[in-house]
Amino acid sequence: xxLQEATAVGAGLALIGAxxxxxxxxxxxxxxxxQTGAAAVGATAEDPKxxxxxxxxxxxxxTVVILGFVVAFLLLGTI
Amino acid sequence: xxxxxxxxxxxxxxxxxxxxxxxxxxxxQGVLHIIDFTEPTQDFKIGSPLPEAxxxxxxxxxxRAMMRALQLESYTPEQKLTTDEIGAKxxxxxxxxxVNSTSKVDARIKIVSLxxxxxxxxxxxxxxxxxxxxxxxxxxxxxxxAFAGTCKKDPSEGLAVKLKAFExxxxxxxxxxxxxxxxxxxxxxxxxxxxxxxxxxxIKIPNLRGHPAAIIFQNREEIKNLHADLVRxxxxxxxxRKRFADFIIASEEDLAIKVLKAETPLRFATSANSxxxxxxxxxxxxxxxxxxxxxxxxxxxxxxxxEPEKKEEPPVRLRHTLPVRPYELxxxxxxxxxxxxxxxxxxxxxxxxxxxxxxxxxxxxxxxLLGLGIFFRLKMSGGFxxxxxxxxxAAVISILFGLFVYCEAFGVPFHAPADxxxxxxxxxxxxxxxxxxxxxxxxxxxxxxxxxxxxxxxMTIGLGFGVSNNWHSKKHAxxxxxxxxxxxxxxxxxxxxxxNTTFTSKLFNDTLFAPFPSSMSxxxxxxxxxxxxxxxxxxxxxLIVTEGAVVLTEVLTIFAxxxxxxxxxxxxxxxxxxxxxxxxxxxxxIFGDNVVLAVLGALTLGASxxxxxxxxxxxxxxxxxxxxxxxxxxxxFFEGGGTEYSPLGYxxxxxxxxx
Numbered sequence: 001x002x003l004q005e006a007t008a009v010g011a012g013l014a015l016i017g018a019x020x021x022x023x024x025x026x027x028x029x030x031x032x033x034x035q036t037g038a039a040a041v042g043a044t045a046e047d048p049k050x051x052x053x054x055x056x057x058x059x060x061x062x063t064v065v066i067l068g069f070v071v072a073f074l075l076l077g078t079i
Numbered sequence: 080x081x082x083x084x085x086x087x088x089x090x091x092x093x094x095x096x097x098x099x100x101x102x103x104x105x106x107x108q109g110v111l112h113i114i115d116f117t118e119p120t121q122d123f124k125i126g127s128p129l130p131e132a133x134x135x136x137x138x139x140x141x142x143r144a145m146m147r148a149l150q151l152e153s154y155t156p157e158q159k160l161t162t163d164e165i166g167a168k169x170x171x172x173x174x175x176x177x178v179n180s181t182s183k184v185d186a187r188i189k190i191v192s193l194x195x196x197x198x199x200x201x202x203x204x205x206x207x208x209x210x211x212x213x214x215x216x217x218x219x220x221x222x223x224x225a226f227a228g229t230c231k232k233d234p235s236e237g238l239a240v241k242l243k244a245f246e247x248x249x250x251x252x253x254x255x256x257x258x259x260x261x262x263x264x265x266x267x268x269x270x271x272x273x274x275x276x277x278x279x280x281x282i283k284i285p286n287l288r289g290h291p292a293a294i295i296f297q298n299r300e301e302i303k304n305l306h307a308d309l310v311r312x313x314x315x316x317x318x319x320r321k322r323f324a325d326f327i328i329a330s331e332e333d334l335a336i337k338v339l340k341a342e343t344p345l346r347f348a349t350s351a352n353s354x355x356x357x358x359x360x361x362x363x364x365x366x367x368x369x370x371x372x373x374x375x376x377x378x379x380x381x382x383x384x385x386e387p388e389k390k391e392e393p394p395v396r397l398r399h400t401l402p403v404r405p406y407e408l409x410x411x412x413x414x415x416x417x418x419x420x421x422x423x424x425x426x427x428x429x430x431x432x433x434x435x436x437x438x439x440x441x442x443x444x445x446x447x448l449l450g451l452g453i454f455f456r457l458k459m460s461g462g463f464x465x466x467x468x469x470x471x472x473a474a475v476i477s478i479l480f481g482l483f484v485y486c487e488a489f490g491v492p493f494h495a496p497a498d499x500x501x502x503x504x505x506x507x508x509x510x511x512x513x514x515x516x517x518x519x520x521x522x523x524x525x526x527x528x529x530x531x532x533x534x535x536x537x538m539t540i541g542l543g544f545g546v547s548n549n550w551h552s553k554k555h556a557x558x559x560x561x562x563x564x565x566x567x568x569x570x571x572x573x574x575x576x577x578x579n580t581t582f583t584s585k586l587f588n589d590t591l592f593a594p595f596p597s598s599m600s601x602x603x604x605x606x607x608x609x610x611x612x613x614x615x616x617x618x619x620x621x622l623i624v625t626e627g628a629v630v631l632t633e634v635l636t637i638f639a640x641x642x643x644x645x646x647x648x649x650x651x652x653x654x655x656x657x658x659x660x661x662x663x664x665x666x667x668x669i670f671g672d673n674v675v676l677a678v679l680g681a682l683t684l685g686a687s688x689x690x691x692x693x694x695x696x697x698x699x700x701x702x703x704x705x706x707x708x709x710x711x712x713x714x715x716f717f718e719g720g721g722t723e724y725s726p727l728g729y730x731x732x733x734x735x736x737x738x
Binding site: 056059062069073 | 710
């Protein structure tokens with residue numbers, strides 16, 4: 001399939017956008033998880049009962065990367 | 080099913096003469112959850128332990144010390160003993176054990192520490208063997224300082240530059256140097272600077288006399304003899320252990336139970352002539368307990384059900400049977416639900432395996448997981464056993480999804496998909512006549528729609544529970560209802576926008592949303608369903624009325640919660656993509672002509688599937704499935720903070736009750 005030049009540029013931009021949405025949201029989640037994760041490990045070391053709560057707290061920032069995934073996917077759908 | 084067991088508040092009253100049989104009877108029945116008596120009054124004091132407590136505790140202490148000394152803590156007895164046998168033999172056995180084991184165990188400890196000491200001396204002197212300096216010559220000078228230790232490099236040259244007079248002995252030692260250095264006291268600081276530049280580490284020279292080589296030789300001889308002694312003592316101790324192990328474990332258990340019973344009066348109120356026990360009993364056990372007390376105490380003890388005070392909250396006993404029961408683990412890991420709250424275990428029992436299966440959805444990995452679950456269930460105990468049951472459930476659903484929905488095993492499809500006929504598939508080996516309903520990598524939209532729909536149902540149940548839990552306060556119940564309406568609006572909007580592009584959205588639009596008008600308008604470039612907008616606005620308005628305007632800041636969170644379920648799709652897709660990547664890279668190698676490469680490829684594939692796809696995958700999928708329950712679901716209704724029902728009772732595993 002030969003794309004029209006304008007369409008090709010648009011598709012390329014959408015792909016870059018999808019990549020950025022996925023990558024940057026992953027980075028954001030990573031930064032947030034590094035802090036909650038460190039705190040959760042500390043808390044678990046003091047009281048093993050905190051393990052589950054630690055996991056739950058660690059999982060909260062993941063919503064950001066999920067939103068990134070959805071946006072990336074919607075962008076892919078526009079091509 | 081959604082409520083904990085009904086509890087009745089009771090009081091047991093009796094005269095002190097009947098205390099012993101009452102306690103005995105309460106433990107036998109094992110149904111009374113005691114409310115600890117903590118506020119003594121003028122007439123009623125906290126009870127004191129039964130007379131046999133102190134003697135039993137002392138014996139227990141002795142037995143436990145022996146258990147530690149004989150290393151019996153993790154021993155499982157071969158035979159059970161009756162309480163009669165234990166009672167008859169205990170006094171005699173304690174004396175015999177004391178005479179035989181205490182001295183031997185002490186001697187063993189001494190020998191072990193002596194061996195350690197000698198070995199330490201050998202380690203300290205070994206580097207200096209070749210210097211031929213008697214050990215006593217390393218210390219005890221007035222004007223000379225001595226250094227002994229190891230250096231990373233030879234310090235001789237550095238010392239020659241800095242110091243005029245010194246005597247040094249150096250010998251190579253496993254990539255370093257053993258060094259003995261003697262300098263004048265005034266040069267000590269300079270010498271230690273040079274040494275530390277050379278990476279000096281001091282070795283403490285033991286306080287002995289004679290040449291190092293001779294001492295080392297002598298120590299080795301002594302250690303040999305000590306080991307022989309140790310073997311002899313160990314044999315003796317082993318004999319004692321064999322003879323008494325079963326008895327010690329059984330009597331430890333029996334004594335622990337005796338002490339537990341004898342100390343029970345510390346938990347309730349007693350006056351000079353009577354006692355009062357407050358507590359809770361499951362309603363169904365009320366009759367049997369009353370009968371048993373009547374029979375055991377022959378009329379000296381009375382039991383009565385009373386109306387609980389308002390502030391008193393009954394203990395919570397979740398009542399589930401297999402296979403739901405293990406999921407109580409997930410609830411108790413957070414908090415025990417309150418007595419008045421809905422117990423969400425049954426929902427977890429359904430949603431956890433379904434979410435897990437939706438994300439993993441693989442016949443091969445499901446089977447491996449099933450094996451793991453069965454192993455845990457059969458071979459482990461406690462939490463791991465329950466985890467085994469949970470794993471089995473998750474594995475079965477994964478297998479079903481793998482078989483009928485995704486049609487793949489170990490990331491390899493049963494048949495190559497139409498758009499990628501080159502992909503390796505199982506039909507080259509075995510033809511499974513099933514075709515996928517959903518392809519993880521191409522039907523992402525469908526997966527997303529399913530995830531959002533699952534999320535909507537899950538959260539709707541959660542908010543429904545919230546309405547029920549808050550029923551006593553109409554305002555809060557209405558608040559939950561407002562969230563429910565708002566969520567419905569958001570879900571309707573998503574499904575209307577998705578229209579007929581996915582099967583799931585079409586299904587909802589044709590059934591649940593069919594009665595609603597489907598007129599759409601465009602607001603700031605976004606397609607909006609009018610009905611959904613009105614529903615959401617009604618929800619928001621009701622929220623403002625019930626929870627106040629501040630709640631507007633939280634309106635978006637419910638949308639984020641719903642979208643959060645997209646992780647179900649995301650993990651399924653991620654999992655599929657990861658498997659495809661490994662398979663695409665390694666299958667050409669495995670099925671190539673080079674045998675060595677094929678074996679290496681197969682091993683790499685096996686390892687990568689095992690580590691990345693299975694271990695990390697299942698772990699993260701398990702955590703995600705749990706998190707959706709804990710965060711998106713529980714927070715809609717769950718408060719927790721109830722007291723777990725823990726009735727008086729004990730379990731005998733190694734002894735048999737004989738009365």
